[in-house]
Amino acid sequence: MLTIGRDDLSKSETVTVAAVETGVPSLVEAREIVEGFHAMIRRQAEADLDPWIERARVSLVASFASGIVKDIAAVRAAIVSHWSNGQTEGQIIKLKLVKRQMYGRGKLDLLQARLIGALPRATSNLRQSPVWMPIDNRWQRLIGICQPVIPYLE
Secondary structure: OOOOOHHHOOHHHHHHHHHHHHHOHHHHHHHHHHHHHHHHHHHOOHHHHHHHHHHHOOOOOHHHHHHHHHOHHHHHHHHHOOOOOHHHHHHHHHHHHHHHHHOOOOOHHHHHHHHHHHOOOOOOOHHHOHHHOOHHHHHHHHHHHHOOOHHHHO
16 A cells, blocks of 8 residues: 555545554655655656665665665666566466466366357357357367367376
8 A cells, every 4th residue: 555646545545554654654765765766667767776776775675775786787778778578477477377277277177167268259140159059069169179189188
């Protein structure tokens, strides 16, 4: 909640954040430093990096700042570069999620359940859509799709 913008918090969350900030004033400074880092990245202000590191080294985010210093060249390149690997990372996260869900349970029944969700839903002609097929036809079609994969699961 400390990293979310104040306008995006609910009333109860705002009260909670205010109570925490009153009890632990160093968190206010840490939140401001993190917000400064976010702003620096969004504005692509490389010149603000060194003053930010000096300020962060004496706060609660000192370990994060030391990690930035260890790979300062990469951080500078990330700030000024227009390229991003966010799309790639998102796809990798999805792939890892499926892998973890299937780990140790990669049997035919689970694969069939996953593929049913991947079959095309409604088309312009609803009577020919897989959704409207009787369940036996759906399984027969699914088994036909799975035939190349089945030997690897057994």
